[in-house]
Amino acid sequence: MVAAAAPTSALALPPEGAQAEARWSCAAAYRPPVQEMRIPDSVLRISRHKGHGIETEHPAVFPIALPEFLIQAYTDEGEAVFEPFAGSGTTILAGQRTGRRVRAIEFAPAYVDLAIARWRLLHPDLPVTLAEDGRDYDAVAAARVEAIADAA
Ligand SMILES: C[S@@+](CC[C@H](N)C(=O)[O-])C[C@H]1O[C@@H](n2cnc3c(N)ncnc32)[C@H](O)[C@@H]1O
Secondary structure (H helix, E strand, O other): OOOOOOOHHHHHOOOHHHHHHHHHHHHHHOOOOOOOOOOOOOOOOOOOOOOOHHHHHOOOOOOOHHHHHHHHHHOOOOOEEEEOOOOOOHHHHHHHHHOOEEEEOOOOHHHHHHHHHHHHHHOOOOOOEOOOOOOEHHHHHHHHHHHHHHHO
16 A cells, blocks of 8 residues: 655645744845935926126026035045035035035136136135135236236
């Protein structure tokens, strides 16, 4: 006579209560994947900037809140931010607000002066110096005026 063996799976099953417990402990251990990159919303709602004072000397000044939001979304405090089209220096001001070091380029000398004047208005206590030799901005501006007068 041949005895039928019980199915292996039935033998392997733990008692009913233990199964439920296993399911619960599994659920507790589950962690959904966390996205490591910060991705801002694709639509930013920021009040339009109404330029006033010296800001009206540049045609495309945008609100400081705009670069401020993006800087905070994509960088950490203390990191460097590159602004290749500085204009009136809005990104530089946003960098100051958020604790980032901004490296900016502006093509038009008049807008460089404007960006510096705007910076000085908002931060009169912080010196503006030429990285090359440490000269104060006023000394550099005076030397430039002199050079232009000599050339004329
Ligand atoms: C749209 S404006 C930026 C305005 C700025 N976001 C602000 O809030 O004032 C662009 C600026 O880029 C400058 N620009 C254009 N071509 C450039 C270049 N090749 N290198 C550096 N700056 C440049 C222009 O002179 C202008 O001031």
